[in-house]
Amino acid sequence: MAGNVWEWVADWYGGNYYSNSPSSNPTGPSNGSSKVLRGGSWNDGNDYLRVSYRFRSVPGDAYYHIGFRCLRLSP
Numbered sequence: 001m002a003g004n005v006w007e008w009v010a011d012w013y014g015g016n017y018y019s020n021s022p023s024s025n026p027t028g029p030s031n032g033s034s035k036v037l038r039g040g041s042w043n044d045g046n047d048y049l050r051v052s053y054r055f056r057s058v059p060g061d062a063y064y065h066i067g068f069r070c071l072r073l074s075p
Helices: none
Strands: 004-013 035-038 053-056
Touching: none
Parallel strands: none
Antiparallel strands: 004 035, 035 053
8 A cells, every 4th residue: 555645644753752662563652743654655756665664744734645544344
């Protein structure tokens, strides 16, 4: 799914969060001013097109290259 649009995720952005986060399922800081975006978009270079690459944006920002993913759990 990487490379379609930047995907909003629920985590708040913390620049140094991973240096002292839990090693299993880190959920991000409990608050902040920016939310995490992942995955890169169609107008980004190859270095950005991976789910482990994080970017940040202020909640409420709307751009043609930022979106979200809908999913449904299997029954």
